[in-house]
Amino acid sequence: MLTTKTELIRVYGTVQGVGFRPTVCRLAKIYGLFGDVCNDGEGVLIRVLGNESAITDFLNKLWQECPPLGKIIKVTRQPYQGELKCDNFAITQSFNSQVETTLPPDTATCPKCQEEIFSPYSRYYRYPFTNCTHCGPRFSIIYALPYDRYSTSMGAFSMCEECCKEYKNIENRRFHAQSIACHICGPKAWLERADGKSVTAYMFSMLDDMDAVCTLLQKGEIVAIKGIGGFHLACDATNDTAVQKLRERKRRRRKPFAIMARDTNIIKQYCYVSLQEEELLVSSAAPIVLLQAKQFQPIHTTINKKLEIHPLSCLIAPGQNSLGFILPYTPLHHLIFRRIHQPIVLTSGNISDYPQCIDNDEAKEKLSKVADYFVFHNRDIVNRVDDSVVRVVNNKLQxxxxxxxxxxxxxxxxxxxxxxxxxxxxxxxxxxxxxxxxxxxxxxxxxxxxxxxxxxxxxxxxxxxxxxxxxxxxxxxxxxxxxxxxxxxxxxxxxxxxxxxxxxxxxxxxxxxxxxxxxxxxxxxxPPILGIVFDGLGYGEDGTLWGGEFMLATYQQFQRLATFKPIPMIGGEKAIKEPWRNAYSHLISALGWDKLIHRYGELAILKVLKSKPLTLLNLAIEKQINSPLTSSVGRLFDAVAATIGICSEEISYEGQAAIEIEALAQNHISSNSEEKLSYVFTTKVLDKMRHIDSRPMWQSLLDDLQNQVPMGVIAAKFHNGLVKIIVKLADHLCQEYAVTKVAFTGGVFQNSILLERVKTGLEDMGIDVIDHSLIPPxxxxxxxxxxxxxxxxxxxxx
The missing domain is CATH 3.30.420.360 (Nucleotidyltransferase; domain 5)
Structure with missing residues (x-):
């Protein structure tokens, strides 16, 4: 005889806004259970009546068939003390309680929704806000939990009769999809000129406003597009004039632009794409993926008709050997790309260093002198969310x-x-x-x-x-x-x-x-681990600015074991933006001004430095006026870059000098894989602290400059020398302090050469290395x- 039970089941995790309640309802009916399911602050609450084995089978199936965007952390079961009178299983109204649940992120348009927006037989044909329980906006539109329509910016749109039918149909993938909408009842998108005058699609002989955007981009116009988490600025990435115009208007001189392409086949014309990188591109997260650029050669391909794939503008990513590509991740993007086979620039809709615009009026005010046209819509963005940026280093996500x-x-x-x-x-x-x-x-x-x-x-x-x-x-x-x-x-x-x-x-x-x-x-x-932390700077315990640290650490405490020799950061924060200041400080510390002028006075960097107010700079160092000592490896990279002629006067974005010298080194290394030439760094003890000294490195580097050794060779020798001294010192410290695990962290470990080679060197010695993947270094x-x-x-x- 089967025993009937009434249970209260709670599901914790990412279980709201992902189609979880519809899945519960569908499975409960399959297993002949009665009761209801609702959202509350803690997650999903299920009251269920049925025989014990059926309830157990139902829960096992729920783990197996958790919706694609959902994640179950744990499930608790207990007898339900109240009376449960029901003859069916239903989704009931959510109620507020203490928030314990988590929210799903915004996700890229699923394949089924993509099919519908391009099918003339679908009621979602060319609708730019098509979504379902498997895709669409989530975090960017929510005001409060539980996740229900009234708690989001979709609450302003009442469902039409057809949407209501889908919303209530348990067999439909939009069953209880809180952001369901269509042409009749949902948000609207429209095109405007920057001067505020409306634009109609017939002006371009196009299907609709989204199709007109395609024509505008092909004509070289700049279009501001309101997306899921904010505005973007778009233009043809193969049009030098358009890209230059965007750089000037956005006041973004050299910082790389992200690029959107319609599919991975287009991206593969411009970049090498591994299987892992392709998986990231097409994932529901749809991040910008940094990829190694190819030496472009125009080709012809067949996509409905014969097309020529044009080279990207050289202004997209100056001084770099990688490109940041992203695929369309909203229906609006897919509609715009219907007729575009060239990549487009898709960069944050802001003036450089300011937050991305999210409001229509704000965008008009701040971007009217940047964009020629605007794509607006009337769904509010509650949470500003910029595009994520990832890459693959040594077969691992970073x-x-x-x-x-x-x-x-x-x-x-x-x-x-x-x-x-x-x-x-x-x-x-x-x-x-x-x-x-x-x-x-x-x-x-x-x-x-x-x-x-x-x-x-x-x-x-x-x-x-x-x-x-x-x-x-x-x-x-x-x-x-x-x-x-x-x-x-x-x-x-x-x-x-x-x-x-x-x-x-x-x-x-x-x-x-x-x-x-x-x-x-x-x-x-x-037990303690050895942390190797290289970055721009951070406030140290001794009042100086740290940034090249070897630290013995647990979660509760740390001990500084070694560092780079501290160098004055002349001008304080100015030195971050003007690399010549770091070059001067490092060079006079290593060799002294008189020796520099005597031996290397004809070098370009010395001519640059001679034009500076050296008397004042020396006084600032001597009197310690706005010239704090720093052990920063980030500033060392700036100094080396400036010395060899990269960004000597100033940088236009954070980390530019370091990024460009890495690209130089990478280009040389990739074409000379067996060459392991390197500069020498030494270590010595100062004030009971082991220091890395770059003096011998500078001597050799200046000799190479004088002998007109190519910049790529110098950049590679600098990287190789740095790798060798880091591996040598880390190995020594691990033995001295009986450490078996090393952590790499800090912004400098975004340098792929450093990360890969130091990691390989230590692992070859049997040392366990951990670094970052899901969290930025x-x-x-x-x-x-x-x-x-x-x-x-x-x-x-x-």
Missing amino acids: TLRRSRGYTPEPINLPPGFTNIPQVLAMGGELKNTFCLLKNGQAILSQHLGNLEHAAAFDTYQETLNLYLNLFEHQPKVIAVDKHPEYLASKQGNKMAVANQISIEYIQHHHAHIAACMAENHIPLNS NDGGLSLGQAIIAAAKFIKSR
Whole structure:
């Protein structure tokens, strides 16, 4: 005899906004169960009546058939104490409770929706907001949990009769799809000229406004397009005039542009694409993927008709050997690309360094002098979400910017981090993100940019308030960077004082190491590891600026074991933007001015330096006036780049000099795979601290310049020498301190040559190496490290 039971089942994880309740309802009916399912703050709540074996089989099947965008973390079962009167299984109204669930990120248009927008027989034909439970906007449109239509910006659009039928049809993939919409009842998109005058499709003899955009791009116009998470600026990527016009108007001199192509076949004409890279391109996250550029050769291909594939403008990514490609990820993009077989530039809709525009009126105000035309729509963007940027290094994913498609997907904390308070970590100044710790998970915000700009800081505060409200986060501890002038740190202090919350000040490079450890799931009570942290700069414990560190670390503490020889950073922050300052400081430290002039006075870099106010610069160094000491490897890269003629006077975007010297080295290495020539670095002990000294490297480098050795050879020898000294010192420290695991972190480890070769060198010695994959190695991952350290210190203090 079968025993009938009534159970209360709770499902935790990413289970809202992904078609989870429809899946529950469908499976429950298959197994002959009665009851209901709803969303609440904790996830999905199921009340079910049926025999015990049927309920067990139903739950097993639920794990197996979790919707593509969903993720089940755990399921709990308990007897239901109330009375359940029902003769069917239904989806019932959501209710609010304490928020414990997670949200899915925005996802790329699924293949079925793509088919529908191009089928004249579908009611979604050419509808730019077509979506279903498997795709479309999620995080960018939500105001609050539970995830239901009224909690999103789709609440402004009432479903028509046909949409209601699909929404209620359990056999339809739009069953309970909260953002369901069509031509009749949903958001509308339209085209306008920058002067505000409307444009009609018949002016271009086109099907509709989206088809007209195609014609405008082909004519060399710049179009601002409102997407899922913000506006983009688009133009023909093969048109030099259009790209140059965009650079001038956007005030973006050399920073690379992202490029969108209609499919991977087009991308493969311009770049080498591995299977892993192709999987990233076509994934539901649809990030920008950095790919190795090919030496382009025009070809003819057949796609309905004979077409010539044109070379990309040389202005797309000056000084680089990689290109950032992305595929269409919204129906609007697919419609625009219906007739475009050339790639287009698709870059953030902003003036450089300012936040991406998300509002129609804001875009008109800020982009009317950049764009010739606008594509607007009337669905509000609640959460600004820029495109994510990833690449594959040594067959492993490396995330450089974590945003649309990935956030706010939670990161499970390592073993040992249970029963911790809610923690808020404020992040750094550049490439900012913040992080919430709650219920054994970390929720990392999307990329928020550089907070040194007032508009970016305003966006940071708005986004932080949205997260705190959305996830009902009430921090008991706030973690901030130790740098006293970081705006995020000041904001954290202000919040801590106002709300009487405990605050933890976290050393910058310790946070980088902790983020790497957390991502790699290193347990709380693990033995110390050796963290190698190379970046632009971070506030050190001794008042200097660190950035080339070898540190023995756990989550709770660290010891600085070795570093690069500190060099004055002349002019403070000016040295970040003017690499010649770093070159001068490194060169006089290594050889002295008189020797430089005597032996190398005819070199171009010496002529540049002679034109500078050297008396004032020397006085600033001597009196320590706005010339803090720094061990930064990032500044070393700037100095070497400037010396050989890359960005000597100034850079136009963060990291430009380092990126361009890496590209030079990569080009030489790829064509001379067996050549291992390298410059020499030495180590010595100063003030009981082991230092890497670059003096011999500079002597050899200047000799090579004088002998007119090609820049690519010099760049490669610099990289090779750096790899050798890092491997040698790391191996020595691992033996001295009985360490078996090494972590690579910091923005400099975005350099693929350094990452691959140092990793291979240490692994060949039997040393276990961990690095970043899902979390950026740059300051975009800093907040995770801050949060995990604060949690570890709380556990230790109990």
